[in-house]
Amino acid sequence: MSSKLSIVARQPIIDKNKELFAYELLYRESDTNAFQSENAKRVTMRLLSEQFLTFQKKNLDNKQGFVNFEYKDLIEGVPFDFSSNDIVVEILESCSPTDELFNAVSELKQKNYLVALDDFEPSPEWDRFCKLIDFIKLDLRALSMKECAGIIRDFQHSNIQFIAEKIEDNTEFQQACQCGFDYFQGYFYQKPELIKTKKLSASAVDIFKLSALVAKRDIEVHKVNQVIERNPILSVQLLNFVNNDSRLNRSIESTQQALAYLGNDRIRKYVTYTTLSALSPSKPNIILRNLLTRAKLLEELAANIKQPHLADSAYLCGMLSLVEGLLDMALEDIVSSLSLSDVITDALIHRKGVLGSLLSIAEAIESSNWKLLEPLLKDVELHEETVMDCITNSNAWVSEM
Structure with missing residues (x-):
């Protein structure tokens, strides 16, 4: 067979x-x-x-x-x-x-x-x-x-x-x-426990700006450092995280050094994780892992369709799609506080466009809704073998935390 x-x-x-x-x-x-x-x-x-x-x-x-x-x-x-x-x-x-x-x-x-x-x-x-x-x-x-x-x-x-x-x-x-x-x-x-009608704090907005920066494949490290440097909590978290790395043979004393040590791929993963955990330290760890897994899965899927330029936006879209459960805020309120492109906003709120389709694919996989998944894959011309590779890659990426 x-x-x-x-x-x-x-x-x-x-x-x-x-x-x-x-x-x-x-x-x-x-x-x-x-x-x-x-x-x-x-x-x-x-x-x-x-x-x-x-x-x-x-x-x-x-x-x-x-x-x-x-x-x-x-x-x-x-x-x-x-x-x-x-x-x-x-x-x-x-x-x-x-x-x-x-x-x-x-x-x-x-x-x-x-x-x-x-x-x-x-x-x-x-x-x-x-x-x-x-x-x-x-x-x-x-x-x-x-x-x-x-x-x-x-x-x-x-x-x-x-x-x-x-x-x-x-x-x-x-x-x-x-x-x-x-x-x-x-x-x-992953659902908000209590929808709070409030705006994001300045610190939270900083964190999402940072997340948008690290979503890019070509990360502008100096811009990332600028955001971290002006936020004492993020600075301390990043330094503590890097200095606790068992592979490190010298002490890191600045955020710029820390970012240089991590390298682009680890910057994306660890900065996303540590900054979002700073927003809601009482939330279960699995929300953050699921958030990272979905973000990476969307990026992997986007890289395998005819519009690979969407990969950066796909990572951010996947991350933001689960953030309401982290902040106990309605997604619409979170999105309105951020300067997002129409492409990302339409995907998050209305599941429209290619990004919306990729997000729906991720949700269908997570809920094992195979009936919904099949037409979604046809719409973006993705084969099941490719999707399985994307799933394995995203799981592996997060498992190396």
Whole structure:
């Protein structure tokens, strides 16, 4: 069979402190796969996951990946193709609790695999499986909080940990914590907790000016230094960051020295990270990592279409698209405080233009909305293999923080 690969996306699973715990891997079968035999489809799934897991450090930040397996995959031992250190075996809700499945899961546990039940709904047929299960995932769109709390209470004397799926906002996150969930899935933490009707401070405007400067491929370091020098907080953060680098064999005493030491590519990554974290030090680290990943992904995508000159704007657009959750401000208010081009503004607010399409592509990948993704890729003439390369490159870039 052809080894043509499709797109693998990752969705973060976080803990109660909003720190990254693991990722769920979700993949889209290419159009040709729709007509393959069941066995060929499983081989394709294996290829997709292997490609992603081969670069585990870069793609998964050294975390485990939850991988969905259908009934036949489990019976035929497909999970054994992967290391038990790399994956959590996720049993899909479509699987029937047969003797055959019980034996397959028992063998997984004997070989130290972690096992999760997806979209679990209690029934007597699943009772004997529970001693083999490490995680149970509950869909908050299908079950009420009261129902979830009841299920969790029934397992309070077990070692099973519960994952809440499809959390939509921070209020729901707090409720899920109170219910007894251990881990949480959904991009709720990127949404503003409280929209504040305020203007950006002068310091914040400086930070966004700086972000715009470092978004350019040919960074004008002297201009970057001018902005940093006039902001004491940014100056101290940059110096502390560079001087804490274990590879440094001498002390850096000026921001100009620090920038020269970093070099252009690291300036972009680290200046974006440290300056934005200075804006909202109480926000979870994963927001900043997702922000950087999306910014780099948009830049990579722009470099692979017929308008590579958009790459600089694409990086800034990707970064700004997630900043409202960092500042707890409406995106429109943030944009109105900055001097942005119409191209970036239209992309951010209305998803218009090529940049708007690239931003929509990134969002579709993050949410594994494959139906939406396909026409978007056609519009900008991007092939799935190219997109997968862009995803891997952006993940690798951020993993080297």
